[in-house]
Amino acid sequence: MTxxxxxxxxxxxLANGVPKRNLLFGKHKDYENKMRxxxxxxxxxxxxxxxGCEYCNGKVLHTEKYEGLCDVEVMVTDDILEVNTFNHKTxxxxxxxxxxxxxxxxxxxRKLVEE
Numbered sequence: 534m535t536x537x538x539x540x541x542x543x544x545x546x547l548a549n550g551v552p553k554r555n556l557l558f559g560k561h562k563d564y565e566n567k568m569r570x571x572x573x574x575x576x577x578x579x580x581x582x583x584x585g586c587e588y589c590n591g592k593v594l595h596t597e598k599y600e601g602l603c604d605v606e607v608m609v610t611d612d613i614l615e616v617n618t619f620n621h622k623t624x625x626x627x628x629x630x631x632x633x634x635x636x637x638x639x640x641x642x643r644k645l646v647e648e
Contacts, residue, residue: 536571537571537575539568539571540568540571540572540575543565543568544572582643583643585638585641585643586638586640586641586643588609588638588641589609589638589640589641589643589645591608591609591610592608593606593607594607594608594609594639594640601623602622602623602626603618603619603620603621603622604619604620605618609635609638609639609645612634612635612636612645612646613632613633613634614632614633614634614635615630615631615632616630616631616632617629617631618630
């Protein structure tokens, strides 16, 4: 069992009505402090993940230059993965945008759509 799983189990134990005073003596107090610290860390990590990464907040994921043809960039906009072609070098091609619906950021895995 991982430390996080132990902390979850500990808080389930408390939620089921175990009197707090039973856990405050000797090594139990140290254990309780450790579990509180792990719970705080887990909540902080969840809050950070909820903000998303630089890519699901609009930064271009990838740019590619095709010599003599065009440039391509890939980015996430809201819940859409966009593939944009631009700066076309020939008269036979034009700017094209491909859109793909996505549910999670391809870089950090943050959920982009609430279901």
